Amino acid sequence: MDFDIIFGNAARAAFGPEAVILALAAIGLNVHFGFTGLLNFGQVGFLLLGAYGTSVSVATFGWSLWVGILVGLVLSVALAVALGFPTLRLHAVMFAIVTIAAAEIIRILIGSTDAIGLTGGPLSVSFDAGAFYDLNPYPDGPHDRYGVGTFEFTGQQMWVITVGWVLVALVSLVVFLIVRSPWGRVLKSIREDEDAARSLGKNVFSYKMQALIIGGVIGGLGGVIDAIKTSGADPNGFRPQVTFFAYTALLLGGAATYMGPVLGAILFWFLREWIESFLRQLTAEAWLPDAVADFLSGSEGVISVAMVGLTLVLLMLFRPQGITGNRIEMQLDAR
Amino acid sequence: MWMRRLLALAVFVLCFVLAWAVPVSAQSGSEADSSQPTVLEDTLRVGFDQFFAGVEITVADQSGASIGRAVTDSQGQWSVAVPVAGTYRVSLDQSTLPDGIGLREGFESIVEVAVLEGASRAVVFAVGEAPKGTPFGDRAAQTVFNGLKFGLIIAMSAIGLSLIYGTTGLVNFAHGELVTFGAVIAWYFNSSWGELNLIVAAIVTMIVCGMLGAGLETGLFRPLRNRRLGIFQLVVVTIGLSLLGRQVIQLFFGAEPLPYTDFQVQERWEFGPWAVTPRELMTVAVIIAILLAMGLMLQWTRFGKATRAVSDNASLAEASGINVNRVVLMVWAIGAALAGLGGVFQGLDTDIDPFLGFQLLLLIFAGVELGGLGTAFGAMAGSLIIGMSTEVSTLWISPELKFVVPLAALILVLLFRPQGLFGIKARVG
Numbered sequence: 111m112d113f114d115i116i117f118g119n120a121a122r123a124a125f126g127p128e129a130v131i132l133a134l135a136a137i138g139l140n141v142h143f144g145f146t147g148l149l150n151f152g153q154v155g156f157l158l159l160g161a162y163g164t165s166v167s168v169a170t171f172g173w174s175l176w177v178g179i180l181v182g183l184v185l186s187v188a189l190a191v192a193l194g195f196p197t198l199r200l201h202a203v204m205f206a207i208v209t210i211a212a213a214e215i216i217r218i219l220i221g222s223t224d225a226i227g228l229t230g231g232p233l234s235v236s237f238d239a240g241a242f243y244d245l246n247p248y249p250d251g252p253h254d255r256y257g258v259g260t261f262e263f264t265g266q267q268m269w270v271i272t273v274g275w276v277l278v279a280l281v282s283l284v285v286f287l288i289v290r291s292p293w294g295r296v297l298k299s300i301r302e303d304e305d306a307a308r309s310l311g312k313n314v315f316s317y318k319m320q321a322l323i324i325g326g327v328i329g330g331l332g333g334v335i336d337a338i339k340t341s342g343a344d345p346n347g348f349r350p351q352v353t354f355f356a357y358t359a360l361l362l363g364g365a366a367t368y369m370g371p372v373l374g375a376i377l378f379w380f381l382r383e384w385i386e387s388f389l390r391q392l393t394a395e396a397w398l399p400d401a402v403a404d405f406l407s408g409s410e411g412v413i414s415v416a417m418v419g420l421t422l423v424l425l426m427l428f429r430p431q432g433i434t435g436n437r438i439e440m441q442l443d444a445r
Numbered sequence: 446m447w448m449r450r451l452l453a454l455a456v457f458v459l460c461f462v463l464a465w466a467v468p469v470s471a472q473s474g475s476e477a478d479s480s481q482p483t484v485l486e487d488t489l490r491v492g493f494d495q496f497f498a499g500v501e502i503t504v505a506d507q508s509g510a511s512i513g514r515a516v517t518d519s520q521g522q523w524s525v526a527v528p529v530a531g532t533y534r535v536s537l538d539q540s541t542l543p544d545g546i547g548l549r550e551g552f553e554s555i556v557e558v559a560v561l562e563g564a565s566r567a568v569v570f571a572v573g574e575a576p577k578g579t580p581f582g583d584r585a586a587q588t589v590f591n592g593l594k595f596g597l598i599i600a601m602s603a604i605g606l607s608l609i610y611g612t613t614g615l616v617n618f619a620h621g622e623l624v625t626f627g628a629v630i631a632w633y634f635n636s637s638w639g640e641l642n643l644i645v646a647a648i649v650t651m652i653v654c655g656m657l658g659a660g661l662e663t664g665l666f667r668p669l670r671n672r673r674l675g676i677f678q679l680v681v682v683t684i685g686l687s688l689l690g691r692q693v694i695q696l697f698f699g700a701e702p703l704p705y706t707d708f709q710v711q712e713r714w715e716f717g718p719w720a721v722t723p724r725e726l727m728t729v730a731v732i733i734a735i736l737l738a739m740g741l742m743l744q745w746t747r748f749g750k751a752t753r754a755v756s757d758n759a760s761l762a763e764a765s766g767i768n769v770n771r772v773v774l775m776v777w778a779i780g781a782a783l784a785g786l787g788g789v790f791q792g793l794d795t796d797i798d799p800f801l802g803f804q805l806l807l808l809i810f811a812g813v814e815l816g817g818l819g820t821a822f823g824a825m826a827g828s829l830i831i832g833m834s835t836e837v838s839t840l841w842i843s844p845e846l847k848f849v850v851p852l853a854a855l856i857l858v859l860l861f862r863p864q865g866l867f868g869i870k871a872r873v874g
Contacts, residue, residue, distance in 0.1 A: 149677065196860040202676065203616045204818070207810045208859060211852040214807060222845045223571050233558075233567050341561075350803075354684050361681065409696050416692030422685025426678045427669075 111395060116387040118260025123383035124376045127339040130274030132378060134332030135356040136371035137281055141325035144366035145289055146318060147301030149202045152209030154352040155216050156326040159185040160333025161343040162220055166229055169237035179334050186330030190323040198318045210350055221345030236342030243269065274335050278372055281328055286368045297321055358418055361425050364435030373433060385414040484565045485535060485558065486524030489517050489572060496521030501538040532559045535568045546572055586718035588836045594725055596832020597732040600825045602787030603809045604739055605780020607824035611756035612773050614676065615666060618683040620784060621806030622690035627654050627785025628792035628801055629698045636706045643707035647789045651782040658781025662774050695799040702796030728790050736825055743821055752776060811855040817868020827866060
């Protein structure tokens, strides 16, 4: 059993592009759920549009990557507006289900064979993200590695995660500033008691819509990073469970806090990869009975996702405010 | 109240009558897998278990010069390595396809694809059963029957979700996993252990699922209610359970589709425009009987009245001497048993895989919301509409997109009637 490899894998996952994407998705959810009390279960739809907006603009229409990124973000805004109008007046639980349904509709449409000409359909889409990597300041030779021991990245990966974490920091700062402002206090008052906010003359619908758009664009940014990282997009990468993973990260770190979603995303990927690597190493051990090894081998990913589910249950039972959250702020009844 | 219930009942009856007053074989879809560098590849298949061997595929560059040729193996797989990145023209020789199999309507036998350096690219040919030129009326009749069957499966699975929401306010995202659990447990008794007849296995499954539901209530959800966890926390607990349940099922039963050993191949009986297998008839008859029994029970028996009283106002019901916890326990047991049976019927129709229930869950939610949250009859009617619209839409649109229709319908209905079709208007938002 080689703990160097296990920790190296876990650390790489915790600080790699996957964690950046999850952190952005969770920060967006934090604006929706943590600060406004909107139970958005379709966050993956925003990531999908961010990723596909970028990929399709470059791959199908031949536009520049920067235009593509803009298209991805504009599509996220469009989804928020289209989703918000029919659903923001619904009961919290109905809102949750309708948002899942909307994200699934988009995923099915984009992944269908009828859409092959536009989005690549089930074939997935790939494009040349060269415009992004041309700016890479890290030397990227075949032997250039950055990091210590088994925790190391290539030059290209370094560039993606540098941009990614800077983006996460900027977005967190923006969220911090706007939530601290009078505007943010209205959001929190809507979360605590919508009717009270309305009776004070606040246009609750409009504030909710603004929150939905801002959180959606942040999710869309996560999708853009995803598209750049993989130089493309695949419909299977945007199943509803991505939203649930983002919730896990958010609740792990602490909803309605500023650093919670970032901390949660890092921890989520660290633990998930740690479990997976640990199991993979474990099955190679000679002392393990063959029957157990056979049962475990090939199922490492399945078990680590099962652990995500277990984490959610245990978190809600014993520490609903997460690691950094405030218990009183998490007493809210979603509406 | 009475009008609504009557209206819900009328829709229910109408859907049923429609099915017999106005055929789809297994729908086909091809899927892509990829993993090797700079190659074009795919698996030629219909569904999960029908692969086509000996089909010729040729690859040419844009000037038309031939680059390579491949013949699918017994698993339907083929791949052609290409020298450089660029756009290639891939063509399928239709004459080498087996009889009765052809390209689906609207798809070409020549596909142009772009490949990147060092990447592999899947090329999908949409093959399926060749159109046989069935008259539109017959196809319509068959899709309506399929819609009825699918709607009934959704309705039966939805009863538990709706009643549990009504009595405790819990929205159970793990309900889909109860459905999957029913499907795999029945498979286990039917194919793996004991080789019970599927009917016996289904009864055993209902008992096991009912016990699981009762266990979840007493072991988890009742203590949580007593701790006064908020709605959101409870929803997240069920989401966690859903992820956990699905992964555990996958751990023990694998991700590959499993078939039941009974009732697989059956001769179709012809009734006018319908060609129906006895299996499908049995499905429809059993579910209608169960739904009627549930309806009568809710309306007339002591337990049914107590359930409705708890749904209306739990504290008031408790104060008038109803044992709320016992009612909720029964609701969980019955709801889970019916969800499990729904899984068995759905497994008979498709194949059993760990995502079976989660795929159904969104449609169950759609049915329950369409009818109005917490109304049992509304849930039945809503589910039938969802099932019917899913299947009937395949007359006009590609079957891949059929789940879009009910979900879009749900959003549209909520735009105009936030309380659902048969729900009671309450002030929301």
